[in-house]
Amino acid sequence: MEMAREAVPFLIERLSETPFRNFLSKNSPHYLDNLDFVIQELVKVQRFMRWRDFKQQSEDRKQALIRGLKLTVRKVGKYMGEIHAHYLANRSINLNDGTHKAIDELVKEWGDILSIIAGIVYCCYKLTLTKAEKEFALEEVYGENFEGLERIDKISVSLDDPNKWLNEQESVQLFLLKAFPVLTKKSENLEKKTFLLGLSKELDNLPQLICMACHGLPLALVLVGSLLSLKETISDIWKKVKDELYALKNEDKILSNIMNYCYEDLPSFIKPCFLYLACYPEGYEIPSRSLINIWVAEGFISKKKEEETAEETAYKYLEQLVERSLVHVSKRSFFGSIKYCCVNRVIHKFVINQSKKEGFLDAKPDERTSESLFRVAIHTDNKSDYGKLDITLIRSFVAINVHQNILRNSRFLIVLELSRSTVPDEAISNMICLRYLGLRHTSIDTLPDSIDVMHNLETLDVRNTNIKSLPESLWKISTLRHVYVVATPEIKGPPPTANLTDLQTLKTVAVPQSWIDIYPHFLTSLRKLSLSNPDGLDWKSVSNLLSQLVNLFSLTIMGNSVPSEFIDTRAFPGLKTVKSIRLGGQWSYRKLFMDNVEVPPNLSKLTLNKSSLKEDPMPWLERIKTLKFLRLQDGAYTGKQMKCSAKGFPQLEYLELSKLETLEKWVVEAEAMSELRTLRVIQCNKLKDLPKREHGIVFLDT
Numbered sequence: 001m002e003m004a005r006e007a008v009p010f011l012i013e014r015l016s017e018t019p020f021r022n023f024l025s026k027n028s029p030h031y032l033d034n035l036d037f038v039i040q041e042l043v044k045v046q047r048f049m050r051w052r053d054f055k056q057q058s059e060d061r062k063q064a065l066i067r068g069l070k071l072t073v074r075k076v077g078k079y080m081g082e083i084h085a086h087y088l089a090n091r092s093i094n095l096n097d098g099t100h101k102a103i104d105e106l107v108k109e110w111g112d113i114l115s116i117i118a119g120i121v122y123c124c125y126k127l128t129l130t131k132a133e134k135e136f137a138l139e140e141v142y143g144e145n146f147e148g149l150e151r152i153d154k155i156s157v158s159l160d161d162p163n164k165w166l167n168e169q170e171s172v173q174l175f176l177l178k179a180f181p182v183l184t185k186k187s188e189n190l191e192k193k194t195f196l197l198g199l200s201k202e203l204d205n206l207p208q209l210i211c212m213a214c215h216g217l218p219l220a221l222v223l224v225g226s227l228l229s230l231k232e233t234i235s236d237i238w239k240k241v242k243d244e245l246y247a248l249k250n251e252d253k254i255l256s257n258i259m260n261y262c263y264e265d266l267p268s269f270i271k272p273c274f275l276y277l278a279c280y281p282e283g284y285e286i287p288s289r290s291l292i293n294i295w296v297a298e299g300f301i302s303k304k305k306e307e308e309t310a311e312e313t314a315y316k317y318l319e320q321l322v323e324r325s326l327v328h329v330s331k332r333s334f335f336g337s338i339k340y341c342c343v344n345r346v347i348h349k350f351v352i353n354q355s356k357k358e359g360f361l362d363a364k365p366d367e368r369t370s371e372s373l374f375r376v377a378i379h380t381d382n383k384s385d386y387g388k389l390d391i392t393l394i395r396s397f398v399a400i401n402v403h404q405n406i407l408r409n410s411r412f413l414i415v416l417e418l419s420r421s422t423v424p425d426e427a428i429s430n431m432i433c434l435r436y437l438g439l440r441h442t443s444i445d446t447l448p449d450s451i452d453v454m455h456n457l458e459t460l461d462v463r464n465t466n467i468k469s470l471p472e473s474l475w476k477i478s479t480l481r482h483v484y485v486v487a488t489p490e491i492k493g494p495p496p497t498a499n500l501t502d503l504q505t506l507k508t509v510a511v512p513q514s515w516i517d518i519y520p521h522f523l524t525s526l527r528k529l530s531l532s533n534p535d536g537l538d539w540k541s542v543s544n545l546l547s548q549l550v551n552l553f554s555l556t557i558m559g560n561s562v563p564s565e566f567i568d569t570r571a572f573p574g575l576k577t578v579k580s581i582r583l584g585g586q587w588s589y590r591k592l593f594m595d596n597v598e599v600p601p602n603l604s605k606l607t608l609n610k611s612s613l614k615e616d617p618m619p620w621l622e623r624i625k626t627l628k629f630l631r632l633q634d635g636a637y638t639g640k641q642m643k644c645s646a647k648g649f650p651q652l653e654y655l656e657l658s659k660l661e662t663l664e665k666w667v668v669e670a671e672a673m674s675e676l677r678t679l680r681v682i683q684c685n686k687l688k689d690l691p692k693r694e695h696g697i698v699f700l701d702t
Helices: 002-015 018-027 029-048 051-055 059-089 097-108 110-128 131-145 147-153 168-179 190-199 206-213 218-229 235-247 251-264 271-279 288-298 310-323 345-357 472-476 513-517 521-525 539-546
Strands: 328-332 338-342 375-378 396-399 415-417 436-438 459-461 482-484 505-510 528-532 554-562 580-587 605-609 629-633 641-644 654-658 665-668 678-682 698-700
Touching (some): 168 206, 218 235, 271 288, 271 310, 271 375, 288 338, 288 436, 505 554, 513 539
Parallel strands (some): 375 396, 396 415, 415 436, 436 459, 459 482, 482 505, 505 528, 528 554, 629 654
């Protein structure tokens, strides 16, 4: 808060300087009034910063002062923006060089001045308001004052083109956005309010000097800014980074030098995770779950808290790479987790070269180098002949879209990823050391009956393949953590006697009757469970079984029909940890649920598929206060009219209505779905008119 106190008089002094006032008084006196207003309002802010006096006020008085301050900052931002735009439009007016230089220096700092004002308000709200009110405050301040910075963040200049560069003002703004993430996103990390240092005496001219060392290259600015955003202390670290950047030689290789600098700054336990990204082709969208499971299989996850799984720790490593801008998120799940990620073209080239330089991995192998490597990746099937490639001693092999038979003498592999590639059956049967086996999007139709020789196998992914059944011996592998298979009636789940205490993911298997008769204790470790063809089972017993899954996050049940027992109050047992449920199949009862059915207390996401409900499901669904995501798909409702009542769905953000072919009329009363941001209406051909749409909702595929 001391810095905030220092910042306000500093701003007042800068805005009161003679050159700027002279310019406005000669050319646009009414803008001079605006400048005076800004200075007067900042004086009010300065008074507000006298915290001893503020704390002695009554609560009503405090709230009134805060509301006044919010309005003040919004007005200041508006007037500063107008003055800024006016000056830029009249820059050519004949003034002496000294005057122009003085004004230009102030204009270049304009974005930083706004950040300090917003920072002051952020501190005020931090000290006095609730979390929800703080977030509202940030939205209010940033929405008014940071439009220019947001434009810089979405700058059209390619980050990976060394021939593109930003001017000085754009460079500083882009750098500050990455160095201080609080400028562009809500944050409860109170330590990161350090963006107040933007113009403080402590930082002096460091942002500008660091940007000069980056030569205006967007990727360099992003990398260095992201690196500094993770540092605990500011001034000393910033000076150290500035000195080290200026010590880098060969300006023609500034990008590679800075990337190497950022790589060396990585914690040692994250470096192998970063280097492993060389396994994937340029521009490839990497499924984060597969990547994390591979890291675990490789043994990269050494630091783990007792209460965390190795996968949870690995996900934090991935988040660190994203925070450092070394990895880009291409798609997030509804709950905000990273679903797919990719690597910038220049960074991808760097990681390929670095991984080969360190003898970690070779993404361009030949027969001369493969014998000395532990890991090999082939990105695409091209004219290269890998027939002589010796992978006898290789422990990790990744092939994306490759159709050559390379897997000979590969029995010591630990990781095998063959997405969209040819899979020789006989080779797999010999891989006794495998921990990760990824065969997604391949034409494989069987797994070897002796698959249990892979006694260390942790992940099996055979989705989007021709596999119709699993060998029973698979469930003898006690190390299994994740099993992803295609949903078919023949694919049975593990027997209840299986020793699978580490199993976290089971998608998608039929419910065996033995699970009902003998409770399988390994289910307690499950985070994600997807069951198929539950028809004919005693659903009350199934519900009792599900109630014991104390760690379950996601539940999917798909079948031809959902029996009437599911409307019982025990249909949704405790399931306190479940956030996502997907139910598929025709409901044999006319209503969705009985009124006294209790849903999981944390349910956020619900999908109903092929339910054939005859009664409008909205009156029941809209009472689920925690629901944020709802999909009704493929005839989930077969009625003609649907109604959402006033104040229903209080937290719903995403709604999808897909292939509801009989729906003709949809009524949405006032204040229903007040938080809705995205609506998808797909192939509802008889629905002619959508309800009136509130501002802020994104409508897709209507």
